[in-house]
Amino acid sequence: MTCLADNMAYFQEKLNIQKSFDIICRMTMVADHKACFYFIDGFVKDELMEKLIEFFYSITPEDLPEDSAGLSRDAMPYVEVELLDGREEIEANILSGVLCLFIDGYDKCFAIDCRTYPMRSVAEPEKDKVLRGSKDGFVETVVFNTALIRRRIRDPHLVMEMQQAGSCSKTDIVLCYMEDRVDRAFLEEIRNRIQNLQVEALTMNQESLVECLYRRKWFNPFPKVKYTERPDATAASVLEGKIAILVDNSPAAIILPVSIFDIVEEADDFYFPPITGTYLRLNRLFIAILTLLLTPGWILLMQNPEWIPPAFDFIKVEGDIHIPLLFQLLILELGIDGLKLAAINTPNMLTTPLSVIAAIVMGEFAVKSGWFNSETMLYMAFVAVANYTQASYELGYALKFMRIILLVLTAAFNLYGFAAGILLTLLAISCNRTISGKSYLYPLIPFNGKQLARRIFRKRIKSGE
Incomplete structure (x- = not known):
């Protein structure tokens, strides 16, 4: 990894840079060392690239740390910087839009996550509208969706766990849950199912993922999960101990496990007395x-x-x-x-x-x-x-x-x-059974009178609940 020429020869061939116009290899200098950037055109803003190149040209050899860790810590003018040494991992990062920097003589690649995605505005979903309440909704960029949930749950127990699926698409999947409330056995089961998915791509985003997660037959038409494009509804479900799955390129969160009483609930039920x-x-x-x-x-x-x-x-x-x-x-x-x-x-x-x-x-x-x-x-x-x-x-x-x-x-x-x-x-x-294998009619079957009353009748929120 220390030889820049070897790295460039490998990635020139591996990424088909001569054939793909949007994969850019940009040569530069970092002090007295030759260097090159690899990035996807459209994911990195020109203004940011100009500032990075200007900064690296301004570094003197005396200011340049000798090891990769020191350079990443003391001389990288950006917040999200990661050191990578596996070529397959570097390739996946480049194709995901991460700016990757190779410097001659350094044994690791500097992955600078300065991606910007084309996206629409955070507007109220067409299907999940409410008469009263917040008017924002999820978009196709998973990072913005996690931020909308973080805005509503400011608790250190909220976990956003990143996974990937698809040998070709390498689709980003985020498991969102409260660490102190989630069913850990079910969480581990979902995590293992995602990690063991043997698919090339999640062509239909969240629907493809759900069909892979639910291994039973699909003859029963009643839904196994709940989809929502509302961050407030997703945050409320997460606080109840459920798992929300966010898939990149999809504006809907998958809530599971859910019963039929969860599916028929709407945000308007809670925005009124x-x-x-x-x-x-x-x-x-x-x-x-x-x-x-x-x-x-x-x-x-x-x-x-x-x-x-x-x-x-x-x-x-x-x-x-x-x-x-x-x-x-x-x-x-x-x-x-x-x-x-x-x-x-x-x-x-x-x-x-x-x-x-x-x-x-x-x-x-x-x-x-x-x-x-x-x-x-x-x-x-x-x-x-x-x-x-x-x-x-x-x-x-x-x-x-x-x-x-x-x-x-x-x-x-x-x-x-x-x-x-x-x-x-x-x-x-x-x-019908939920993805966790539990009753679809809970709290009716098995019967839980207190929970059933809460599902049917909207109760007043009391202090301490």
Whole structure:
């Protein structure tokens, strides 16, 4: 490592510098020693490079320490400096954007971490909005995300542990936890799983990581982890003893282990007084149950009109039914998802006019043409809007899949199918397990009355808690 020419020959070939325009090798002088910088163009600011080069040109041979440790300690004009001696480690640092300095005659490489990443503003997440509370959110740069959590938890027990995964991508992964509150056995298990990952790259960031961490089968649609883009929600979960996993290039934190009661919680529950927070929580739970049972229950009543009380005769279909109600509802289930995909890919300037056209075509004209009855349009419109009461996309789609199964069973087997669909949904929830292997319904199963009351009712925060 002491010969600059040997180091340059190795890294010139290893990093394909002749072919890659953005990997820069910059020669300079440090006192009377030849030196060179390796860095990625775009990760290091020009002003900083100019100041570093100016500083090293100004050093005299008398001021230059003879050993690498002394030079790093006494003559490096930057805060984050690390000494490296393994070529593979140096290569990984260069490709990660770290500025690496080689000086002829010194046995170690000086890794100067002065990276700056292109990033968007720390704005409130589009999906995790709140009526009251902080308006900041995670971004794609993991260092900024850890800073947002540190800002909220000023405790020495808060640990930000760095890991890497992916033989090609070498993706940075941060385990965030409270050292005095975390389940140490589960933490060690997660750490070992990350370290033993045999993948080339985490192409889908946090989703790829979760699928690697959860080794059981994925037939159950109910979510195994909670995703959040809110630093305040992440900090609150960490203080409860949970682990937050931050993945570089992803604006969402992974919270685990979580039960279904953790997943349905939202920040707004805690930004309002206890009575309001309790109302919001119970309302969200009621609407979730209603979105699951509304259309299957209506199908059941349409198949058994004698069960409808006289006061509710208005729910019956008045017009002619050209297409069976089951197929109308299934077509609308698929059509609503198609409209969601179209809205995501629609340019902003066309969103309003196309939305108006879609509303007219899917509404009035669809009913007049005989494809759909107005009642099916009404109930599916409610279900489509009500799905957004859940902050978790995964939970919303799990309820959707269960609702479709419930619809088909009810149409095929009447009351027995309806009962079987509800039982299947309850089994899917109760048989689901968290990543730690514990009950998905805790504190309901196993039963803990005090904790269950805290999950359902928003309690007032008392001094000392």
